[in-house]
Amino acid sequence: MEKDLQDLVAAWLRNAELQPARRDELLNRLRTDDAFRREFVGEIQMHGYVRAAQSAEPRWPLLEEAMGGHEDAPGMEDSIMARLAQMPTPRQQRTWNPWWAAAGFAALVVAALVVVRQVNDPATPVPPASPALGGAPQAPAVAVLSHVVEAAWADGEPERQEGAELSAGWVRLALGTVQIDLFSGARLFVEGPAQIELRSPTEAFLLMGKVACELGEQARSFRLLTPGLSVVNQGNSFGVKVSELGEQEVHALEGKVAVSRTGELVTSQIAAKEARRLDDAGLLETPFRPEDFPAMERVREREQKEVSRLLAAWRAMADDLDRDPTTRIHFNFEEQSSFDAALTNRVRGEGVGSDGQIIGARWAQGRWPGKGALEFRGRGQRVLARLPGKFTSLTLLAWVRVDALPQPVTALMSSEELQPPTGQEATAARLWQWLIKANGQLAFNLHREGGPAPTQWDIHPAPALLIPERQGQWLCLATVLDGEAGVLTQFVNGLPVARHKVPPGRLLSLAHLSLGNLTPADAEARLGASFGFFGAMDELLVSVRPFGAAELRRYYEVGRP
């Protein structure tokens, strides 16, 4: 065994630092002497196998056995299997629903734990740590998620929506394509599976996946890093891919691109419509394949197709809801003229004909292009509806876009009486209010039995999840009152976020409904109180049966934009 090899192996095994000069000498020999390098590789390879074979629990007993010892025992395998139990099942092809469903299930488990806590302590709801509900960016934003097409986020990632601000940090995409617009002007089309770290408005690190970068003049300083490369913008567009096996390619999609290997100062130019792949020998030519990368036109095309598909899927499910005999009101805001002053109730059974009367609110675009919505701008604006009957259970579901919460309380919907109920009348059928508080809490208020109307309410708040960062996004809000079980559950985006015990078997009034506003009591009116909703609504459902969590989750998955 020659001296250089012995020194290098000794340093390697002992993890001991070498003198800089000796270190450089050995590294240089390793780089230039093939036989020496192979000899060293043989040493560390066998050393690695020997260590692995002898060190881990499952292997020690095998060694014992080989030498006349004992049986195997659990170890890494069981540890891996235990962790796999919490992961979604991998899929062969790019599908969207199963991933969402799996991610949703994981989020649901988290949320369910929260709900358990809520039941035990209904007065102090705790915000869930569910990534599915998203959260405020932890650091200043560096980019905006401009478009999301057929995307599923990797396990553990928040379910980001279009328009969300992105802070510096990792973005892990399992499937689909997203467009990230960095504040430097750089535009990234990322195709999943991908892992990319946004480091600043002018720098990103692609660990794995495909990215097409479109860079205008204003994004001149942008650079994209990979584990082995640094690609610098020269005012054009380029594509970079890093495979799971670490293979890396750069394609100059438009104009030339400057590339350097990590740690090297020498920069290479890749001419337009040429490509290079990273190899041990350096950057080698490889066929130019622009079709490998997501392009704006194709993303838009797929986006349109996805919108059509999502809209069709939602319409099918909405149609099922119309046929559900327990549905009393279903405003889907579809097929109506922008001059319509009535909101058509789509139910086929009881409740048919009980259309809403639009007061002040204006027609606008809903979750998807081609889908209608009503936009509310606060004071006075509302939709009135009437629904005969009294019920013990209730499900309220609305797709809303909250634009602002400028006052202490904003009304989503409430049941009202033209004359305030008193005495027996008040206890016969309870009024209720579905509200959002200024701090972002969804709340359901039940008129207190026997209390002097109209000021005594039992308030059932959810955690403050409708935070400013979520304003401007379409949200699926639901409240389910199971009158038989005496449980009231609040849902945000298909996830249960708060649960409260309520007296079972009490009747609820639905006679006069006000959507998007609330008539203030005399004293409140004198103080100038306003409860008007600032935002848009493009679906509202009132059912007299308690919807299950899975049902609401499914409805959210199909209905989310």
Added chain:
Amino acid sequence: MNHDIEALHAAIDEVLAGHRDGFRHIVREFGLGVRGFIASQLYHLDDVDDLAQDVFLAAFEALGSYRKGDDFGAWIRGIARNKVKMYFRTRMRRENAMERFRSEVSEVVEADLEKASLAVEDEQLARLLHCISKLPDKMRRIIQGGLEGQKAQALAEAMESSVAVVYVTNHRAHKLLRECMQRKVA
């Protein structure tokens, strides 16, 4: 590697169909190879096991992207290689000179290590423990003792020898092990 391809594909199909228990087969078949591959580059054994576990979890997540017919061992080593790179990348941020050195060496030997890994049949690996048990006493003692940290010095003292002799003996033991593993397969 020369694993039972049919059994491997059956296990993959099973996992993709939602029966994740099929992944046990993959862990069993490739566990030692992956751990050995990582252990050849990392110093701390705890890190080796953590990283190996991460590799299998990543492989599970990405199993749908594996194309049947490709060398699964090479595929999973590709994941392992990236994990090792990431490991060094994060450690290098701590300005640890030795980690930088290991990272540089790993990068230089990457291609050769992959070639060497491809050349090792799984039957050979399965024979490794048996081959260790057949080594001459002195060599087995060194191999079983491991030479990490100050162990070479301790072994040299215990064996009333020099550190240089311990390394040379270890080197010879590796050669004998390789021959033994190949002989058994042949």
